[in-house]
Amino acid sequence: MADFIPHTPLETKEMLETIGVSSLEDLLAPYPKEHVLPDLSDIPSGLTESSLMRLMKSMAARNRAGGSVPIFRGAGAYDHFIPEAVSPLVTRGEFLTAYTPYQPEVSQGLLQVIFEYQTAMANLFGMDISNASVYDGATALAEACLVAHRQEGRTAILISEGVDPDIARVVKTYVEGVGCTLKLIPLVSGKTRIEDVMSQMDAQTACFVGAIPTFWGTVEDFSGFADALHQNGSLLILHANPHSLAVLRPPGSWGADLATGEGQPLGIPLSGGGPYLGILTAARAFMRKIPGRLVGKTVDREGRAAYVLTLQAREQHIRREKANSNICSNETLLSIQALVTLSLLGPAGFREAAEGSMKNARKLRARLLSVPGVSPVWEDTPFFHEFVLEMPMESKKLSRLILSEGFLSGLPLSGYSSPGGENRMLWCATEMRTEEEIENLGRALEKVLVRHGGNKS
Amino acid sequence: MTIRENSEERSARPDMHPTLWEISRSGARGVRPPVVSGSPAFGIPDVSMRETPPGLPELSELEAVRHFTNLSHLSRGVDTHFIPLGSCTMKYNPKVSDKVASLPGFSDLHPRTDPEGMEGLLEAMGTLSDLLRSLLGMDGVTLAPAAGAHGELTGILIARKYFEARGETSRKVILVPDSAHGTNPASASMGGMVVRSIASKPSGHIDTVALEKVLSDETAMVMITAPSTLGLFEEELSEVVRLVHKVGALVYMDGANMNAFLGVLKPGDLGFDIVHINTHKTLATPHGGGGPGSGPVGVKSHLVPFLPTPVIQKTDRGYSFANPDDPRSIGPVRSFLGSTGVLLRALSYVLLLGREGLPKVALYALLNANYLKKRLEGVLPGEGPGLCAHEFVLSAKPLSAYGVHAGDLAKGLLDAGYYAPTIHFPLIVPEALMIEPTECESKSMLDEFADDFSRIVERASSHPSELLAAPARTPVSRPDEVLAARDPVLKDTTVSGGQFRKN
Numbered sequence A: 001m002a003d004f005i006p007h008t009p010l011e012t013k014e015m016l017e018t019i020g021v022s023s024l025e026d027l028l029a030p031y032p033k034e035h036v037l038p039d040l041s042d043i044p045s046g047l048t049e050s051s052l053m054r055l056m057k058s059m060a061a062r063n064r065a066g067g068s069v070p071i072f073r074g075a076g077a078y079d080h081f082i083p084e085a086v087s088p089l090v091t092r093g094e095f096l097t098a099y100t101p102y103q104p105e106v107s108q109g110l111l112q113v114i115f116e117y118q119t120a121m122a123n124l125f126g127m128d129i130s131n132a133s134v135y136d137g138a139t140a141l142a143e144a145c146l147v148a149h150r151q152e153g154r155t156a157i158l159i160s161e162g163v164d165p166d167i168a169r170v171v172k173t174y175v176e177g178v179g180c181t182l183k184l185i186p187l188v189s190g191k192t193r194i195e196d197v198m199s200q201m202d203a204q205t206a207c208f209v210g211a212i213p214t215f216w217g218t219v220e221d222f223s224g225f226a227d228a229l230h231q232n233g234s235l236l237i238l239h240a241n242p243h244s245l246a247v248l249r250p251p252g253s254w255g256a257d258l259a260t261g262e263g264q265p266l267g268i269p270l271s272g273g274g275p276y277l278g279i280l281t282a283a284r285a286f287m288r289k290i291p292g293r294l295v296g297k298t299v300d301r302e303g304r305a306a307y308v309l310t311l312q313a314r315e316q317h318i319r320r321e322k323a324n325s326n327i328c329s330n331e332t333l334l335s336i337q338a339l340v341t342l343s344l345l346g347p348a349g350f351r352e353a354a355e356g357s358m359k360n361a362r363k364l365r366a367r368l369l370s371v372p373g374v375s376p377v378w379e380d381t382p383f384f385h386e387f388v389l390e391m392p393m394e395s396k397k398l399s400r401l402i403l404s405e406g407f408l409s410g411l412p413l414s415g416y417s418s419p420g421g422e423n424r425m426l427w428c429a430t431e432m433r434t435e436e437e438i439e440n441l442g443r444a445l446e447k448v449l450v451r452h453g454g455n456k457s
Numbered sequence B: 001m002t003i004r005e006n007s008e009e010r011s012a013r014p015d016m017h018p019t020l021w022e023i024s025r026s027g028a029r030g031v032r033p034p035v036v037s038g039s040p041a042f043g044i045p046d047v048s049m050r051e052t053p054p055g056l057p058e059l060s061e062l063e064a065v066r067h068f069t070n071l072s073h074l075s076r077g078v079d080t081h082f083i084p085l086g087s088c089t090m091k092y093n094p095k096v097s098d099k100v101a102s103l104p105g106f107s108d109l110h111p112r113t114d115p116e117g118m119e120g121l122l123e124a125m126g127t128l129s130d131l132l133r134s135l136l137g138m139d140g141v142t143l144a145p146a147a148g149a150h151g152e153l154t155g156i157l158i159a160r161k162y163f164e165a166r167g168e169t170s171r172k173v174i175l176v177p178d179s180a181h182g183t184n185p186a187s188a189s190m191g192g193m194v195v196r197s198i199a200s201k202p203s204g205h206i207d208t209v210a211l212e213k214v215l216s217d218e219t220a221m222v223m224i225t226a227p228s229t230l231g232l233f234e235e236e237l238s239e240v241v242r243l244v245h246k247v248g249a250l251v252y253m254d255g256a257n258m259n260a261f262l263g264v265l266k267p268g269d270l271g272f273d274i275v276h277i278n279t280h281k282t283l284a285t286p287h288g289g290g291g292p293g294s295g296p297v298g299v300k301s302h303l304v305p306f307l308p309t310p311v312i313q314k315t316d317r318g319y320s321f322a323n324p325d326d327p328r329s330i331g332p333v334r335s336f337l338g339s340t341g342v343l344l345r346a347l348s349y350v351l352l353l354g355r356e357g358l359p360k361v362a363l364y365a366l367l368n369a370n371y372l373k374k375r376l377e378g379v380l381p382g383e384g385p386g387l388c389a390h391e392f393v394l395s396a397k398p399l400s401a402y403g404v405h406a407g408d409l410a411k412g413l414l415d416a417g418y419y420a421p422t423i424h425f426p427l428i429v430p431e432a433l434m435i436e437p438t439e440c441e442s443k444s445m446l447d448e449f450a451d452d453f454s455r456i457v458e459r460a461s462s463h464p465s466e467l468l469a470a471p472a473r474t475p476v477s478r479p480d481e482v483l484a485a486r487d488p489v490l491k492d493t494t495v496s497g498g499q500f501r502k503n
Helices: A009-019 A024-028 A049-060 A086-090 A108-125 A137-152 A165-176 A194-200 A225-231 A242-246 A316-322 A332-369 A395-404 A435-452 B061-072 B095-101 B119-136 B148-165 B183-190 B208-214 B237-246 B301-306 B340-375 B397-402 B406-415 B443-462 B464-469 B481-486
Strands: A156-160 A181-185 A205-212 A235-240 A258-262 A278-282 A295-299 A305-309 A386-390 A424-428 B140-142 B173-177 B194-198 B219-225 B250-255 B274-277 B297-299 B312-315 B318-321 B392-395 B432-435
Touching: A009 A024, A009 B340, A009 B443, A024 B340, A049 B095, A049 B119, A049 B340, A086 A332, A086 B061, A108 A242, A108 A278, A108 A295, A108 A305, A108 A332, A108 B061, A137 A156, A137 A165, A137 A205, A137 A235, A137 A258, A137 A278, A156 A165, A165 A181, A181 A194, A194 A225, A205 A225, A225 A235, A235 A242, A242 A332, A295 B481, A316 B183, A332 A386, A332 A424, A332 A435, A332 B061, A395 A424, A395 A435, B095 B340, B119 B140, B119 B274, B119 B297, B119 B312, B119 B318, B119 B340, B140 B301, B148 B183, B148 B219, B148 B250, B148 B274, B148 B297, B148 B301, B173 B183, B183 B194, B183 B219, B194 B208, B208 B237, B219 B237, B237 B250, B297 B301, B340 B392, B340 B432, B340 B443, B397 B443, B406 B432, B406 B443, B406 B464, B443 B464
Parallel strands: A156 A181, A156 A205, A205 A235, A235 A258, B173 B194, B173 B219, B219 B250, B250 B274
Antiparallel strands: A258 A278, A295 A305, A386 A424, B140 B297, B274 B297, B312 B318, B392 B432
């Protein structure tokens, strides 16, 4: 019913006359006649705004989402506090409907915001520089591994089992194309041992990838990793949850050469999986080797501070097949969203939120462990806001049963290799959970186990 | 020259717009997160804890709101200005689509929710896949790619897997016309393929004689932008497709310019094996200042098994995830299902327009481009009197005599209250200006633009120094790009929050 075409019939007629054709269909003359104006009968008739809203609301209502179901699941996407001021700022048309800031004189606002985002990410990750974003955390890590590969053409990527296995699969998709292989470094009691990294290291090792915290929630000690890798001419890449960096030691402090992360926890809605934000930061030595846009500060002709896209000689529109990456569109609006969120929270609020997550996660763990048949996988391994528990029932079944009680449980780890397992779940609590929700979840779990008879293993 | 009203202001002082760190006040607080009680003893060894807080700005809520609102005034979007950027399709982004994406149930849905808890999203995404399959004339669609270039990489990896499965591993060459977007050769390299460029004829069309000579049993795929970046429909497309298929290779369509085909031509009918579409162009999802985009990929039946995971399938009980472990798949290209917030907007757009509205998009995009091309005829040389598709290319070459280049014209247009066209692209046209008005601009806007454009070109020859000094009415004049790249300043050094490296 809508088409967003502003022409009046008279205007259309005048325009056709100016062009020198008699109908709109005449404009299709360059196209092959046998294929123009195809049958569209399998496309429904257009909707009005109100009927569209009705339809989409009915679809939305068939999802079990955070508004109605307290979320105790993380595993790469988190239910965090998003200040109400974020959305009105980010959806301003000057940001939302702008193009990539190729014309700096009329894009100073956008460019400055990206420059500020780069600053915030560099500071948060403890790294020298950040690019303007890539698609998501998984592709950020994949791109970082490709930077390591391009250094000297080395083809082996050592990746800790602490990295989200689903992200590792994306990395595999990316790096296999250029002839690289992934070698998994096992976790022992939730930790990557440096001796396991060193024993796998050889002349083909491009990099080692570790996670802060691990996918399984544990917090590692990467002391000595950077030195050991650098001695072998290999890079240290750390993939970090930015929310955790409010309190955990940042990648730069561990001596990382490149550090990546999924920016979703920084004020970006869960939104069923995207659009999210790929954070890619680096030591300055890699400034000309990393992919994606970079905004730099300079001056205009009168000496005013001005911002521009810079070091574009790395990019596809200049270097074509020799570019550092094919990336063109990135996730600028989400980077603005992350920056606005961090600006509203400030360092104190950001830390309080992270500590809130950690406190709630510990309360959740204690409550769940009070349920008969639930046991820890590791006793004393330090963790951030996620942890693995052994549940007394097959985890996917348990997840479905808890969902029908109105809670999104921990992630079922059946199908995951160790520390995953058939009866294991990866639980998470953020600062958004309340004591009441945690208690009610505990009761729901007890009810489900009593009714469906968990197998005490 | 009519000057459109701008809220932008040229500042007299060098730093009119301080950074967040320059206005930061130690101890200032903005919004408070939820209060959580409990012990701060977390059992994490000191070695793994942060020593100094990250260098983040400290502001009141109002200060933050003002900062970003005022910066927004220094940027131009479709909501505020005409953006005639060729190959970018800067059309109106319906507000109702934004609303749909932000509906509770979608916006707060965890991507790892059990499938039975995300039936609504699966139906939305399944429906969009079906609609795109039909509009693209393809047999299978993936919604995963996060942008057009990501779709290209996906397509390259699919082609690679397809030939591996057939035992034709020597097929490593991707042919790309010299008029193509830079992403095409870059995507091919990233997928581990060898790129060869094919020269265009002077008319801008693919030279089929030259093409036939380079096609061999090593050719994996030919990537074709349709219509081309010159806004032209390949006159010998069916011959090109026939030649490529004859040697057993695939034909890829870069669908960046799909707005010219929407509802009036299906890529699948033209013989393409793979096509990507940019939802942030053709399907009116906002470009967001550089993203998020989304680049769904459609493939013909022989390539369906190779699509990336996860795959949504239709069963008698609705839409669900297919078996994630099909070894033929190229694997996942990103986390989770796709940029669903973007894809919901794309779905909303297609549903709003429906079968009646969709063909009008292409028809009016062609109308506007051809009208503007006609209005600018004789102002600068172009590609000739024939019909163009959704965009056209002019050359500012004649102005070189006055020392004025395409980039200078662009700056003049900024002063006149527009965004600039795409400049210096396609590479095969000297001093190129690529102009795409989209179907959403009115005749009066196009008339005004044509008048302003003509006057600016006239001033280029009569008063070239004026254009070389442009823009004069924007918040800053031309930034020194050489200085920016010489010793790059990539972050605000007002704070030293980022200096953690120990080695």
